[in-house]
Amino acid sequence: MTIPWFSANIPGPKQAKVVTPSMAAKIMGKAKRKMMICGSKIDGKIQKHIVDLSKEMSVVVAPSTLKNFSGAGFELVAKGVVEVTNLLRDETWKGFDGKGNYDLVAYLGFPYYLESQMLSVLKHFAKVKTLSIGRFYQPNADYSFDNLREDEWEKGLEDLVSLLVGRK
């Protein structure tokens, strides 16, 4: 079994299924209402993936990164992660586009512990499936990347994006 990045961060018997980039792409591909939630720790390299993924799904970015996305050429919502996560647990919430709540959300670019807690909210109090595509294994998600080396992770994201966006 994969050990969480913070080794003490073991929530209980129910822990995320480790997925490879291609599995993650499949999961995302199948979802009908998917959204990506990005944190404050998004650098230039990851940003380009997000811009690409935005063609496939709604994207919420941390307000502090909004500036960096200006001119990226797509509609995005800027909201604190606590607020977005709170909305997601409300089944009657209409989504950012008014079309209803989501069935899959992917988290990327957060401090490890904050993401872990947000995933825990959804694990226990929402129907939405969660996927963590950060560098480290997040046990509170439904699906998570394994703990990866930096280069492995970067390649993983590349693969994920090309599988998803390239499929069209």
Next chain:
Amino acid sequence: MEIPVEIGVVYEGERIRKGEMHVELGGPKVKAKGELVRARKMDEIKDGKIEVKGPDLSEMEEGSRHSFGIFVEVAGKQVEEDLEAVIERRIHDYCNYVEGFMHLNQRYDIWCRLSKKSYGKGFNTLRYLGDALITLFKAELPIIEKIQVTFITDEKRVEDFVRNARKIYEARDARARALSEEDVKEFYGCVLCQSFAPTHVCVITPDRISLCGSINWFDGRAAARVDPKGPNFAIPKGELIDETNGEYSGVNEVVRERSLGENERFYLHSMFSSPHTSCGCFESIAFYIPEVAGIGIVHRDYSGDTVMGVPFSTLATQTGGGKQIEGFLGMAIEYMRSPKFLQADGGWNRIVWLPKSVKERVKDAVPGELYDKIATEDDATDIVALKEFLREKGHPVVERWVEAPPEAIEAPELEVMPAGAAGGIKIILKNAKIHAEKVIIKRVK
């Protein structure tokens, strides 16, 4: 005209130090400086016109100082001479909203600086400042229909400008001093503080500035004209019901409505019977001292004990919250300069104690023969000493003592009330045990 720097209230606190300044306009090191607003007829000015008389910013050397005049002319159906001072004070605020521009003081004392940074961003002409002023004046004071701004930097011309401006300031002050309740039809109300004290209303007349000291009759008039439904509004004075107390039917009506029925009548110039209410912002508090039949006053910045043996903070708790409390009145220090200052209660003849610092501050308003008869903390710190002082100095309140010798009201001792009034009823208690968790001993009146 795109101003190359930002304009916003967030720049208000900005200070520009010597090392950061590009030029200094006005200030203590130049002789001539000043600012003036004049109300004009609609056809006398050209809306939006900006002129610079003398060298403009781009023609000034870095680090240099210059004479400086700001002349703003305004026109509009509701714009009148009486509002000039109020409009003029806005120049200070608006200049400070400009990123990298600092404005201190007012009238013939102004002191401005432009930062190197803003100059570097392209703020190289006073026209930008003029533009900002015009936009802001029109946004905040829509009664201004036309406005033109002239900046003067040529020393000679600034001197002329200031010489003329001084005359106008003087005339204005004289008018403000002479203006009294009799001369006007409207007073103004302020309910800004209702956000914290929901039933408090300030009534502002030419003889009575708001209790916080920030809004005088002219300010009230300007604000009410700009936004008649806003927190400053006109109070038609109505009939004069009682001249001495300063009771007006119009005031009573508005007070009743705006205090949501909490209060029904206001005496504008008395602290007894139906005094004006307070929120918590009052600069000073007048308090009745029954032992000497006189009135003491203490202001917020005085931290020592008053003659009552307690400090301002204790006395201040007696009033507030829009409640009428007889014998306590929150007021502005400036009100002590009013010719109607507590006139129903005897005015200055009734004032017996004041902290020294305030006494000095309002010295010009204290009738000369009384000045030495009013005690300060140096003369009396308790009632006994105060009585002695007043008697010795022959303060006018002493005469009142003969009429009705003031008695110190002794705090009644804790009394045990006889269990009376049970007449005829028989109470039988058998093996009763009574335990009171607490017994509150109340003073019986």
Next chain:
Amino acid sequence: MKGAGFKIDELESDLIKIKGLEVTVGKFYEEWEEVMGPTPMPSVTDLRGWDFTLLNRYKPMYAPFCDLCCLCTYGKCDLSGGKKGACGIDIGAQQGRIVLLACCIGAAAHGGHARHMVDHLIKKYGADTPIDMGKNVEVEAPLIRLIAGIKPKRLGDLLEPLEYAEKELMHSLSATHTGQEGYYTDFESKALHVSMVDQLLMEIADVAQISALGFSKGDPDSPLVDIGFGSIDTKKPIILCIGHNVVPGAAVIDYLQDHDMYDDVEVAGICCTAHDLTRYDKGAKIVGPLSKQLKFVRTGIADVIIVDEQCVRTDILSEARKNDTAVIATNDKICLGLPDRTEDSPEDVIDDLVKGAPGALILDAEKVGEVAVRIAIKLSGKRKRRALDVVKEAKKCTQCGLCVRECHNNLDIPKGMEKAAKGDLSLLSEIYALCMGCGRCENVCSKEIPIVSLLGEAAKERIRKERYKVRSGRGPIQDTEIRSVGSPIVMGEIPGVVAFVGCPNYPSSSKELVEMAEIFLQRRYIVTASGCAAMDLAMYKDEEGKTLYEKYPGNFDAGCLSNVGSCVSNAHIAGAAIKIASIFAHRNLRGNYEEIADYILNRVGAVGVAWGAMSQKAASIATGFNRLGIPVIIGPRGAKYRRTYLGRADKSEDWMVYNARDGSRTQVSPSPGYLLYVAESKEEAIVSIAKNCIRPNDTTKGRQIKLAHYIDLHKRYFGAVPEDLAIYIRTEADIPITLKAEIMDILKAKKWKPKTIPDPTLLERLCRKKGDRA
């Protein structure tokens, strides 16, 4: 006054016939003219209605830290996937329960502190010692008046609210037992309750020590004192006090002064005890906040460590041993397995300690004072301090990376080691500046490298320069200061009050805290601070070498930075908000909690910021502020508290209030938008602070300035005008004039309509029906 009683065995008169009557009276109270409100000393359920009102708008969002419960022998129970525990509890209620437990622990810590303090001071100075908060403070104990309905006049009067608090704490804690409370909102209500009690306890403790120990009584010009490693004179014998209870440390100062030795010995502190030492005497020095504890102890500079209570490293004894520093435990909360030497003669104790006994438990402050001073002098310069060869140690590193994984801040220790092995200590020194001093990395290091010590050694130069000034804790906010900010607030000159409080468990450098505070200081907010946060605000200098405390005055006023003092001084921040209601609106405080909390929630634009909140005390402090209607923003680590209170701005029905003028219902702007919010980044926190200063009662001028800052900060940090701007504009007069044209366009696009500005309240009973009195 004490109780009394009498007995009548038999009495017969015309009027009355009595047999065996016994009348006893518990306590007599002197009259206090203020009318008693509805809830003096409220029970656990008395304010449940208010809690539910809050919880209905600010719904708790739970982020379980653990899916399991292991509190009884039925367990462990797995509560994931909708499963219930053997006792029937579900995961939501379990979170409420854990939150309640944390708040109880926090309140208990302050309560134990308060109890010790009051008992000690009564014993030493007498129960009749007057409560004195200074000339400009009329409302001496706003929380005691508000919650207990008492106006304390002497130390002895603090006993009753203290007993009340102890009782409430017991009831609240008992609700966490297996098979007690079962629903999350009720757990929350109890958490709110016990956290209100916590505020009461903090006030009791601080009022007692201010009154009896001669601390500053609300002086805005309280002295600037030294803070930082570099300010400690290492040539002198050094006594280090760690914790929160100043009594033993004060006894050290007393002893030194009595023996004319104060100039020869350094008395320094870590955590709140340090604040309070400087409040006791300005010659004491502050090493720094909690995060400096392990780092400083490791340097071995201290000759003696005195621990009192709370936030002391539990391995302090073994850590101190590493440098032969003697440890004196002084409080029943922390005995550390040490022998109780309270009754022994100082000579014996000193002898043993000098001979190498690791420490002593001495439960008598005066004795601690003497023993500590005498050993410090004996040990000074004679202890063996282990030298550390950084390069040699760093060479042991195998780059296994276990340490990074364990590190809170993901600090790249292996990289630092790699460079250090080559003689370049710069990276380790940088890491030192970001390190929270938790020591977890060392625990896992496969090569047992003393990482924290290495960091300290590498940062030697940096440490020497850690010399700053902090304004010593001033205690209460003066009533007159509150009066004088009233007018500028309604005139739109002061946008709000921001309080930086709590622990130093920051998500990155403590410099972020300084940046945040300075932004609001420059913008002329009223900024106030307490506890470790107040220390960290001092630990940064600008280009001119000045700290915030040297740049901004210590008043409670626009653009001023006041340090109220230690953790327990947080009570004064709550107190300031409460006093606004009594001063401006003349609302009665006595036993009138709900009305005052409603007043504060709807009117007082204050926000608490606990950027590095760590402890259970921080949990109860935040929750206590929340019940009083004050929102708190915490850093990302705060997500581990498991619970936030979030409003939903998108649900208009959640923002209905009564207009107290006529009893009608009106919708107001959603602010405060949260009661407890976790901000991910400092940028998010900054904008949230500005936004959450907005209140429904704002005057139009007040709203203008609040919005001006919200918009400006939003643009500055997020690069855009806020999306939600329109919901904060009630009338055109709310629009900041410099942005009028721009905003009018936005409003038009959003089909905005003007709204009424009510006299807002959530309590129907406070409405006056129109015309019923006129």
